Amino acid sequence: MKRRAWLTLGAVVLGGGGVVTYAVADPAAGHKAAGQAKRPVKVYDLTLKGATNGGRELPRTDTERFSMLGVSWTGATNRLHGTAQVRTRSVGTGAWSGWHDLEATDPLVDPEAGPDARGASEPLWVGPSDGVQVQVVHQDGSTSSGLPKGLQVNLVDPGVATAAETRAEPAAFVADGTASDSPSPTDATSPDDSVSPSDPADPSDSVSPTDSASPSESVTATDSASPSDSASATPTDSASASPSATVPPTAPPSTVPEPPIVSRAGWGADESLSPDPSDYNADVKAVFVHHTDGTNDYTCADSAALVRGIYAYHTQVSGWNDIGYNFLVDKCGTIFEGRKGGVGLPVLGAHTYGWNREAAGIAVLGDYTSIGATDAALASVARIAAWKLGQYGADPGTTVQLKAGATQKNFFGTSFTAGSSYTFNRISGHRDGYNTECPGNSLYPQLPTIRAWASGPVQGLKLTSLSGASLSGSTYYTKGAITANWSTTTPGSLISKFELLVDGKSVATAAGTATSVGATLTAGSHTVAVRAVHQSGKTTTTAALTVVTDTTAPAFSTAPTLSLRTGTVSTTAVPVTLGWKAADNAALKSVSLLTPTTAAFGPTTTSSSRTAGSGTASVWSMKAYDYAGNTRTSSPSFTPLILQETSAAKTGTWTSRSSSSYLGGKSYSSTSKGAGLSWTFTGRSAAWVVSRASTSGQAYVYVDGTKVATVDLKSTTTSYRQAIWTKTWSSSAKHTVKIVVVGTSGRPTVTTDGLVYIK
Numbered sequence: 001m002k003r004r005a006w007l008t009l010g011a012v013v014l015g016g017g018g019v020v021t022y023a024v025a026d027p028a029a030g031h032k033a034a035g036q037a038k039r040p041v042k043v044y045d046l047t048l049k050g051a052t053n054g055g056r057e058l059p060r061t062d063t064e065r066f067s068m069l070g071v072s073w074t075g076a077t078n079r080l081h082g083t084a085q086v087r088t089r090s091v092g093t094g095a096w097s098g099w100h101d102l103e104a105t106d107p108l109v110d111p112e113a114g115p116d117a118r119g120a121s122e123p124l125w126v127g128p129s130d131g132v133q134v135q136v137v138h139q140d141g142s143t144s145s146g147l148p149k150g151l152q153v154n155l156v157d158p159g160v161a162t163a164a165e166t167r168a169e170p171a172a173f174v175a176d177g178t179a180s181d182s183p184s185p186t187d188a189t190s191p192d193d194s195v196s197p198s199d200p201a202d203p204s205d206s207v208s209p210t211d212s213a214s215p216s217e218s219v220t221a222t223d224s225a226s227p228s229d230s231a232s233a234t235p236t237d238s239a240s241a242s243p244s245a246t247v248p249p250t251a252p253p254s255t256v257p258e259p260p261i262v263s264r265a266g267w268g269a270d271e272s273l274s275p276d277p278s279d280y281n282a283d284v285k286a287v288f289v290h291h292t293d294g295t296n297d298y299t300c301a302d303s304a305a306l307v308r309g310i311y312a313y314h315t316q317v318s319g320w321n322d323i324g325y326n327f328l329v330d331k332c333g334t335i336f337e338g339r340k341g342g343v344g345l346p347v348l349g350a351h352t353y354g355w356n357r358e359a360a361g362i363a364v365l366g367d368y369t370s371i372g373a374t375d376a377a378l379a380s381v382a383r384i385a386a387w388k389l390g391q392y393g394a395d396p397g398t399t400v401q402l403k404a405g406a407t408q409k410n411f412f413g414t415s416f417t418a419g420s421s422y423t424f425n426r427i428s429g430h431r432d433g434y435n436t437e438c439p440g441n442s443l444y445p446q447l448p449t450i451r452a453w454a455s456g457p458v459q460g461l462k463l464t465s466l467s468g469a470s471l472s473g474s475t476y477y478t479k480g481a482i483t484a485n486w487s488t489t490t491p492g493s494l495i496s497k498f499e500l501l502v503d504g505k506s507v508a509t510a511a512g513t514a515t516s517v518g519a520t521l522t523a524g525s526h527t528v529a530v531r532a533v534h535q536s537g538k539t540t541t542t543a544a545l546t547v548v549t550d551t552t553a554p555a556f557s558t559a560p561t562l563s564l565r566t567g568t569v570s571t572t573a574v575p576v577t578l579g580w581k582a583a584d585n586a587a588l589k590s591v592s593l594l595t596p597t598t599a600a601f602g603p604t605t606t607s608s609s610r611t612a613g614s615g616t617a618s619v620w621s622m623k624a625y626d627y628a629g630n631t632r633t634s635s636p637s638f639t640p641l642i643l644q645e646t647s648a649a650k651t652g653t654w655t656s657r658s659s660s661s662y663l664g665g666k667s668y669s670s671t672s673k674g675a676g677l678s679w680t681f682t683g684r685s686a687a688w689v690v691s692r693a694s695t696s697g698q699a700y701v702y703v704d705g706t707k708v709a710t711v712d713l714k715s716t717t718t719s720y721r722q723a724i725w726t727k728t729w730s731s732s733a734k735h736t737v738k739i740v741v742v743g744t745s746g747r748p749t750v751t752t753d754g755l756v757y758i759k
Contacts, residue, residue: 038161039159040159041156041157041158041159041308042159043155043156043157043312043313043316043317044157045152045317046154047151048136048151048153065129066126066132066156067126067127067128067305068123068124068126068156068294068306069088069123069155070120070317071084071086071120071134072118072150072154072318073120073147073149074118074150075117075149076318078149079119080104080121080136080147080148082137083101083137084101084102084134084136085100085134085135085137086099086102086124089132090129091127092128096131099135102121102122102293103121103438104122104436117318117319118319120313120318122294122438123292123293123313123317124294124295125295125302125309127295156316156317158305158306160305247277247280247342248280248345250344251391252344254388255390255391255393255536255537256383256387258343258387259335259380259383261327262334262335262337263337266304266336267303267336269308269311270308270311274315274321274322274340278321278339278348279347280345281346281347281358282358284358285359285392285426286355286359286402286428287361287362287388287426288351288352288355288359288429288430289362289363289364289429289447290362290363290439291364291440292365292366293366295366296331296368296371298331298365300332300334303334304336306328307336307365310328310363320350322340323339325351325361325363326339326351327362328362328363328365329363329364329384330377331364331373331377332376333374333380335383338361346360353405353406353434354404354433355405355434356405362381364377364381364443369441369442370441372442372443372446375491376491378491379453382396382450382453382454382494383454385450386454389426389427394426396427397455399424399425400426401423401424402421402422403420403421404416404419405418406418408435409435410431410433411434411435425447429443453494455536456494456538457536458490458533458538458539459490460487460488461490461532461541462488462542463484463530463542463545466545466547467485467516468483468518470589470627470628470629471627472587475546475548476528476548477547477548477627477628477629478521478548479550479551479630480521480549481518481519481520482518482521483516484519484528484530485515492513492514493512494535495532495533495535497509497533498510498512498517498532498533500519500528500529501527501530502519502527502528507519523550525546526546527545527546528544528546529541529542529543548586548628549628550584551628551630552584552626554583554625554632555582555583555624556634557582558606559636560634560635561578561579561636562577562620562640562758563576563577563579563685563726564577564685564723564728564756565609565723565726566722566723566724568719568720568722568723569642569687569721571615571663571664572613573613574611574723576610576611576640577607577608577610578608578610580606582624584624584626587626587627588603588625588627589603589626590625591605591622593608593620593621594621594622594633594635595621596618596620613640614641614756615641617639620635621634622634638759639758640757640759641683641759642689642756643754644666645667645668645753645754647754648668648677648754649677649679649680650668650675650676651675651676651677652672652674652741653675654669654677655670661691662720662753663689663753663754667752668751669749669752671749671750672743672748673741673743673748674743675740675750676738676739677752678738678739680736681737681759682735683732683733683735684728684729684731685729686728686735686737686756687723687727687755688701688711688723688725688755689721689722689724689752689756690713690722690752690753691718691719692713692715692718692724693714693749694716694718695714695749696714696747696751697712697713697743697750698750699711699713699739699750700739701737701739702738703727703736704736708727709725712744713751720753737755
């Protein structure tokens with residue numbers, strides 16, 4: 001038993017002389033048969049009729065929900081000299097959309113199509129909807145009498161064709177209906193009826209009540225499962241060369257790979273809607289890029305349904321032999337086969353008025369008036385365009401002469417005369433050949449990108465980094481194993497491969513979608529670059545980098561050493577200087593202190609002021625790094641020792657003093673000229689530790705019996721435990737250090753804490 005959904009339509013006259021029609025599905029009817037696995041495509045034709053009072057109305061009619069719609073009228077060559085707008089109600093939310101303008105299509109005509117061929121707007125995808133409102137206004141806003149006859153709003157339910165779609169969207173019932181004829185349009189030789197804005201229209205078309213159909217005629221539900229019995233034909237440009245009368249035996253090979261294409265069976269084409277065979281051109285000299293208009297909010301799971309909807313609209317509403325485009329591309333980059341006849345053959349399409357004889361048409365699903373197409377969509381358009389043009393040896397980045405099939409003007413005001421030839425880019429926009437905004441103000445400026453991606457070479461190739469190598473100046477250093485990393489602006493799907501060049505020779509390859517590849521370099525200096533091979537065979541190579549392979553570790557030409565320096569001494573912190581010298585055969589990067597504390601130094605630094613604990617041996621471990629990643633470690637041990645004043649050999653008079661400020665709490669003090677203290681030790685560095693004050697005098701310093709310095713201990717501030725004099729030798733040996741009081745006039749005092757040396 002079939003269930004019925006009721007669609008209520010009404011009409012009002014706009015103040016400007018147009019017609020507003022609205023239809024709302026009965027919420028009590030409809031979507032209860034969710035268990036159906038599949039649902040065929042349905043088309044519902046709602047005739048817009050005028051009433052005696054100037055309004056329009058239609059009785060309740062059987063229909064179902066829809067996802068696509070458009071406006072059509074009698075006569076494929078007639079134009080709608082006005083504005084058609086629609087708004088719809090969402091099945092999911094029940095909310096009404098804003099108003100959408102419907103874009104006019106090319107005025108295609110086929111002499112063999114018969115009286116059923118119709119003019120129509122572009123179909124608009126609105127998603128699952130159960131209500132519609134339409135307004136059609138003449139371009140001068142004065143009267144609806146200037147509108148073409150037979151105005152209809154055509155609702156398309158794309159159905160459910162696959163199990164995946166069934167899971168994604170519950171199937172609904174299908175209303176009763178009959179199959180409609182599907183004659184196909186062609187490009188006209190004469191544009192008189194199709195491009196002139198002054199074409200007269202029958203004033204009785206939209207307002208005469210005598211044109212009204214009976215309620216049973218006002219809506220026709222077209223079931224796509226039923227075959228069409230119309231004698232339809234493929235559109236032609238009569239001014240162009242005749243197409244091939246027979247199917248070419250094989251598809252010509254292309255200079256580039258064929259991209260993945262979803263077949264007609266894959267998107268659920270009902271071939272009974274297009275029973276007549278396709279015609280063929282001699283070749284494909286150019287491609288025209290289109291957009292399908294409508295919304296960009298579709299999910300990519302909806303794409304097959306969009307294509308089915310456009311197919312049904314072109315065949316069941318416009319009366320064409322088949323879908324007009326040769327290929328369709330969604331925003332995720334999926335490519336769909338359009339008009340039947342073989343994707344590898346030069347199938348004659350119905351997409352660009354006046355230019356179908358020598359071109360293929362590619363439509364991007366969506367509206368690209370205010371936003372651009374995705375990179376995924378652009379890449380797929382570039383791939384399919386390059387493949388088709390490559391079948392005939394054409395470079396997508398070049399221009400070509402095309403013969404006009406109609407006398408007309410394009411969007412930019414350029415005039416064309418049927419039979420004459422004009423220069424086009426191999427990849428052009430719909431607006432380049434016809435007066436339309438298609439493919440939109442945002443997609444049209446993206447055509448140069450499509451051409452560049454399709455033609456090659458690879459754009460924006462950059463060698464971004466070399467993993468496993470470090471940069472110093474303009475040279476990279478490695479131990480051997482490197483990974484080159486790169487980026488491009490050309491999508492990987494259009495790139496054949498990447499090659500890593502070492503000294504100009506390819507040593508490794510990677511797929512076109514890769515962004516890195518590795519190799520191991522031999523010792524020595526090399527040049528490294530990346531070459532990208534476009535699917536066309538054109539190549540791009542980065543600038544070469546200099547890479548040095550270095551496997552030799554750095555060396556400490558002077559091992560880390562400690563020497564005493566001036567400063568405050570305590571039992572836990574003796575001021576020292578850490579010194580070293582490191583070098584590398586290629587390029588030294590840095591040196592690090594690992595123990596007893598940590599620090600990092602540049603390659604030219606050779607010393608650092610530190611402190612060391614006294615009385616305990618400590619390891620001073622340092623590591624040198626080169627830019628290639630080689631390292632060398634040196635770890636000598638040093639012990640600073642404090643010799644108290646009491647361990648010194650005394651001469652003259654010395655007085656012991658006690659204070660926590662002194663080393664060990666005690667010190668010796670003397671004012672006697674010539675009084676001395678001497679310490680004997682075995683070490684490589686020594687420092688005399690004293691107290692300083694404003695009353696402190698001078699002292700002589702002797703090393704191994706030789707006077708080496710006169711030290712003045714006077715200081716404006718009193719300070720204790722000061723290493724005031726130091727001496728370092730190249731190696732450890734036995735030494736004697738002696739200090740002697742000078743007896744400075746007025747301030748003879750010398751107070752000493754002892755001697756520190758490094759063992």
